[in-house]
Amino acid sequence: MAVPKFHRVLRGERGEAAKQKYLAYLNRLSPTLEDSKVGTGGNRPESKKLFLRLFNYDLPGTIFAEASATVPAWETVKGVTAVNARVKDNIAAPNVSLKFKKVKPARVIYRTLNDTSGTASTSHLTGLRYLKYNNKTISFPFGKASDTDTFAEAVAALKLQIPSTAKPRFQDEDA
Known part of the structure; x- marks a missing residue:
């Protein structure tokens, strides 16, 4: 809980x-x-449409699910071999993409900037002092590389190519 x-x-x-x-x-x-900093973080970066094969659905190899990631996140990971095997930024015929409304694809979330020192700040909600870490995180969806690829195999392959200091978290597909 x-x-x-x-x-x-x-x-x-x-x-x-x-x-x-x-x-x-x-x-x-x-x-x-009224004087809190809600809404002052700036605009959300533009999204990039991505295509992947879902783990929990036995679909033909020519059908891809649509997903998205922010452009900065995609630019960070698009050259990683394990990512390229599991996520495409474009597909050509005879491949087809479908938008699954009730399905959330598997995701990787990890830090790209790891601030370990922290800066002393005061909470606007409680007035208490705390250490604020200026870590930057990205997340991107991923799918299976082949018909026999499992979520565990994909996680193992991605872990090998994401630095362990980034502390990656993997979210399973949610159907």
Whole structure:
């Protein structure tokens, strides 16, 4: 079972003042809500349409599922051999692409910038001090390379080509 965000604050382990400030924020009563930094992060990068073969569906080799990743994420990984075997940025006839509305393809999420020092900051929600790490992450979808390729084999192949310091996480296909 997942632990809710700020669970220690809600239990009062970080002080009653922090708990009350966070509860006020949740109730939209916080005066700091107006001057918070919500929505100031900039625009989302453009997306790139990608094509892959799904793990949980036994489709002919000429049918690809449509997925997407941000252009910066794709530019970072498009030269990696294990990625190129599992994701295409274009397909030609006789291949066909389909958009599966209820299917989320498998994804890799990893850090491209690993800041281990951190900068001291103050939370706008609780007023507590914490270390803010300026890590940059990317994610991209992937599928199977062949009819017999499994999710575990794909993860093993991708792990070999993604640096372990990037701490990659792999999300299985969600149907």
